[in-house]
Amino acid sequence: MSRVRRKIAPYLLVLPGGIWLLIFFAVPMFTMLSLSLQEGDIVTGYRFTGHWQTYTEAISAYQTQLVRSLIYGVIATILLIAIAFPMAYWIAFYGGRRKQTYLFLVLLPFFVSFVLRTISWKQILTDEGPLLQPLRDAGLISQAFHILGTPYAVILGLVYNFLPFMVLPIYVALERIDPRVVEAARDLYANPATTFRRVIFPLALPGVFAGVLMTFIPASSDFVNSEVLGSSDTTMIGQVIQTQFLENSDYPTASALSFVLMAVLLVGVFSYARILGTEDVMKVAAR
Amino acid sequence: MTASTLQRPPASTEDPAALKPKRRITGAGLLHVYTWVIIGWLILPIAVMIAFGFNDTPGRYNQTWNGFTLKWYGRLFEYPDLTSALITSIVIAVVSSLLAAALGTGIGYALGRYRFTGSGSLNLVMFATMSSPELIMGASLLSLFVSAGTGLGPVTITIAHVMFSISFVAVVVRSRVLTLDRSIEEAAYDLGATAWTTFWKVTFPIILPAVFSGVLLAFALSIDDFIVTAFTAGTTKTFPLWIWGATRVGIPPQVNVMGTLIFAVGVLGAVIANVRSRQRKRD
Numbered sequence: 001m002s003r004v005r006r007k008i009a010p011y012l013l014v015l016p017g018g019i020w021l022l023i024f025f026a027v028p029m030f031t032m033l034s035l036s037l038q039e040g041d042i043v044t045g046y047r048f049t050g051h052w053q054t055y056t057e058a059i060s061a062y063q064t065q066l067v068r069s070l071i072y073g074v075i076a077t078i079l080l081i082a083i084a085f086p087m088a089y090w091i092a093f094y095g096g097r098r099k100q101t102y103l104f105l106v107l108l109p110f111f112v113s114f115v116l117r118t119i120s121w122k123q124i125l126t127d128e129g130p131l132l133q134p135l136r137d138a139g140l141i142s143q144a145f146h147i148l149g150t151p152y153a154v155i156l157g158l159v160y161n162f163l164p165f166m167v168l169p170i171y172v173a174l175e176r177i178d179p180r181v182v183e184a185a186r187d188l189y190a191n192p193a194t195t196f197r198r199v200i201f202p203l204a205l206p207g208v209f210a211g212v213l214m215t216f217i218p219a220s221s222d223f224v225n226s227e228v229l230g231s232s233d234t235t236m237i238g239q240v241i242q243t244q245f246l247e248n249s250d251y252p253t254a255s256a257l258s259f260v261l262m263a264v265l266l267v268g269v270f271s272y273a274r275i276l277g278t279e280d281v282m283k284v285a286a287r
Numbered sequence: 288m289t290a291s292t293l294q295r296p297p298a299s300t301e302d303p304a305a306l307k308p309k310r311r312i313t314g315a316g317l318l319h320v321y322t323w324v325i326i327g328w329l330i331l332p333i334a335v336m337i338a339f340g341f342n343d344t345p346g347r348y349n350q351t352w353n354g355f356t357l358k359w360y361g362r363l364f365e366y367p368d369l370t371s372a373l374i375t376s377i378v379i380a381v382v383s384s385l386l387a388a389a390l391g392t393g394i395g396y397a398l399g400r401y402r403f404t405g406s407g408s409l410n411l412v413m414f415a416t417m418s419s420p421e422l423i424m425g426a427s428l429l430s431l432f433v434s435a436g437t438g439l440g441p442v443t444i445t446i447a448h449v450m451f452s453i454s455f456v457a458v459v460v461r462s463r464v465l466t467l468d469r470s471i472e473e474a475a476y477d478l479g480a481t482a483w484t485t486f487w488k489v490t491f492p493i494i495l496p497a498v499f500s501g502v503l504l505a506f507a508l509s510i511d512d513f514i515v516t517a518f519t520a521g522t523t524k525t526f527p528l529w530i531w532g533a534t535r536v537g538i539p540p541q542v543n544v545m546g547t548l549i550f551a552v553g554v555l556g557a558v559i560a561n562v563r564s565r566q567r568k569r570d
Binding site: 005006007009010011014015016017018019020024025026027028029031032034035049083086087089090091094101102104105106108109110111112113114115117119120121123124126128129130141163164190192204212213214217218220221222223224228238241242245251254258261262265 | 314315318319321322325326328329330331332333335336339349350351352384389390391393394396397398400401403405406409412413415416418419420421422423424426427428429430431433434435446449450453454457482507510511512513514517518525530531534537540544549550553554557561
């Protein structure tokens with residue numbers, strides 16, 4: 001009796017949540033796939049015709065935005081590693097008793113809505129705003145100088161909004177390093193640079209990988225930053241998908257574009273997950 | 288790890304006391320300053336948001352500083368649709384975080400306690416929900432609701448929020464179950480408790496803090512969510528969606544005030560939770 005119960009207990013526990021994930025995460029992927037192969041319009045309805053050409057048409061129509069999104073995503077991710085690593089390093093090794101406080105400060109932006117944070121940057125960076133107006137009055141920048149509407153503003157927004165997701169996993173990886181390993185390197189006469197390069201950095205790599213997963217994907221599929229801080233020259237693929245879905249109701253094109261974007265991003269994710277093992281990535285990501 | 292373990296071993300010919308402090312001040316000191324600069328950068332837009340809630344702006348267009356006022360705090364509920372959007376957000380966050388906690392705790396407990404066939408693929412699905420672009424999750428949910436012919440509204444938003452919160456709750460609960468001392472449960476069995484009694488009297492109180500952090504996490508994810516919500520809302524407006532819709536006509540200072548209040552409540556809650564968990568550890 002009790003053995004049977006032990007056998008079915010995990011399934012009973014998993015069942016409600018598992019079904020929820022199945023219906024509202026897995027099944028929608030298939031309905032979106034089906035929708036991408038349908039033809040018609042919002043008024044007369046859509047019928048499944050297996051119209052694969054939607055994919056090639058969508059790619060050729062929006063390849064600029066797709067490539068731009070990936071470029072912005074890659075640039076933002078590289079900047080994120082460069083900005084987050086020294087900070088995570090300092091907190092992990094020199095934070096002392098205040099480590100938790102520093103991490104809390106890093107997480108502060110999460111207490112403000114994503115949209116509101118981005119709009120706040122717009123207020124700061126606008127031409128008459130507190131940053132540019134004094135500089136222009138002082139004659140330090142020309143009348144024609146703008147930040148808003150440029151790729152710089154969009155990438156700044158992406159880096160700002162996803163920085164905590166890069167700092168935390170790198171911090172967790174660095175924090176887990178056994179101090180004795182670092183001491184051993186010193187005992188073997190490695191100088192600080194060598195110790196960092198040969199001991200600390202390799203041990204921090206899983207954290208960097210996890211950070212890349214958690215920032216590159218949302219950054220390249222983002223549509224808030226480019227909508228608020230950018231212009232028509234910085235349109236990203238997320239904006240195209242959002243407009244096609246919610247404003248034009250061109251569901252097949254929007255679905256096809258979503259799949260193309262997902263394919264590009266998930267190929268990257270699953271190769272990472274394979275290299276590190278999902279368990280390990282999740283552990284780093286979850287802490 | 289302390290600072291001392293990171294210093295270079297002193298060269299034998301030089302006086303270590305004369306060399307070491309200088310090195311420490313330059314390297315670690317610079318990083319210390321750097322860390323604070325980045326923290327300042329992270330806080331800057333929050334400070335701007337809070338400040339513009341006190342801005343004596345004449346109309347809805349709240350871009351330039353016109354002097355200090357407290358009047359927006361008094362006229363907080365001047366826009367009925369903004370107020371109802373905030374209430375919608377809070378209700379959805381409460382319902383979806385409780386549902387996600389119930390469903391996610393089951394998964395987290397099962398994964399932490401039992402070895403069973405299918406746990407590998409469950410881990411994979413959870414990993415997928417946590418790392419999938421929100422855009423794709425929102426778009427695919429919209430395609431599900433469109434294909435099924437269901438209308439969009441608070442219910443579909445709640446369904447979506449539960450979906451993306453379950454895995455986060457499950458991960459938090461699982462890590463707590465994994466570190467749980469099994470001998471306490473065995474002691475309960477030895478004293479004649481049934482499995483059911485043991486769970487509710489022994490195991491559940493131990494994992495309750497993790498369930499509670501899961502609820503808070505799910506609440507925070509839900510109330511802040513914009514992207515998935517934008518796809519599943521239809522004509523319903525949540526707080527972030529209302530702000531988004533208002534960007535073109537100007538964002539009234541009431542939004543800054545509400546943002547400030549949400550921020551203050553969130554930070555206060557987190558600080559209290561942290562202090563309490565430290566006290567519990569000390570006891």
